[in-house]
Amino acid sequence: MEVSLTSWILASLAAFVIGMSKAGIKGIAVINVTFMALAFGAKESTGMVVPLLVLADVFAVIYYHRHTQWSYVFKVLPWMVVGLIIGVFTGKDLPEDVFKIGMATIIIITVFMMFWWDRKKVKTVPSHWTFSSFIGIIAGFTTMVGNLAGAFSNIYFLAMRLPKNHFIGTAAWLFLIVNIIKLPFHIFVWETISQESLVLNLKLLPGIFLGFFVGIRIIKLINEVFFRKMILALTALGAILIMTG
Template identity: 25%
Template sequence: MLDDPLFYAFAIPAVIILGLAKGGFAGLGILAVPMMALSASPVQAASITLPILIVQDVVSVWAFRHSWDGKILALMVPSAALGIAAGYALAAFVSAAAVELAVGLVSVAFAILRLAARGKEPAAGHSPTAGAFWGSVAGFTSQIAHAGGPPFQIYVLPRKLARDTFIGTSALFFAIINWLKVPAYAALGQFTRENLLTAAALMPLAIVSTFAGVWLIRRMPADRFYTLIYVLLLVVGAKLTWDGATALAA
């Protein structure tokens, strides 16, 4: 287990942020791995985070187990699996920074357009083509750059699901995605004893913070929830754009 106090100074708030994200504040979680990476390598930070995410997924899926959209999952999960496989196969040839920049720019543009049209557009229907496309993009970007949230939201948000249905669908989708990523991490030898023990030490905080996120989000009015998610998507997109652009420039 890691014993560097500096690591935990960053890891503890990162795990709390992950818990709030899993509880329903979608988008916040993208800040967690970069925070941990301030005192550990990005690969190790991601490897420690994945078991934590899987446990937090159990909490969020249980909390919203009665609220999810089967059509969205049927469209997006199989294509996400293909995206993860493509990301694993092409990891040596694709720049994570370029992926972050592309996802960031698309997310910012999408969030601005949707916020500008807030309340003026009818709910979009299901589209097998768009669902499969954004599902594969979510899987690919999740595997390459841990940025699967924005592509998922770009497809799902215009459907204007009920708040709990949106959160439940997101929880199930990313629970499946995280398990699909396990073989790739195992193949890369990232589930070391040190990493797993460090994740275990942070696990109680991860569970408590996820329940806290569920408690908070259920007390937020549904109309404000979607505005918050679009704003978070805008912030996440801006961060991805900045991270990708600065990495490419360097």
């Protein structure tokens, strides 16, 4: 696989951002997706990113596993798998513009709803199964098509009022499981993962490790209230970047 210097730089920056994201700086995943798409093309990069995500998920699970709230994983995981399978068979040929505009619109509307909900004096955590199923199916679809489920999982965990470390630890296990499930579909159905791309992934591993280390340092400095506001702001910014990218 011939890789230009520009592609190496973009891919290394993407690996660094993935590490930071998995360390707890949620909402910035759209940046690594954009960098990888610029480096290797939109479709090819979707599969190339998945092994990097799995490696970063392993770091996150090792570091945050004690904070995992499994009840929330079990509520949303089955619906994410449903959305993922839908994405396998329909997302491959979906017009990119339709996908980007639709997803970005849903994210922005939901962020505004979360902002309004945060300002309410009486806060009721949404417990009906339709909420987790709706979020889960969309997250599963978007993670298969564009590795962009982070925005929807952010909204779900924020709505559940999870504290910072519980948020990060629960998301770590959820995405490790989901990204492992995605691997065979990218290898055998979409054929976006190859031996050459896996070798490239290994060469990008230091970038993930460095990003994870930096992310942990940053997240320790952020309090709960600021963390919640930061996630909402980064999620909304990510949606805008998706729409305009």
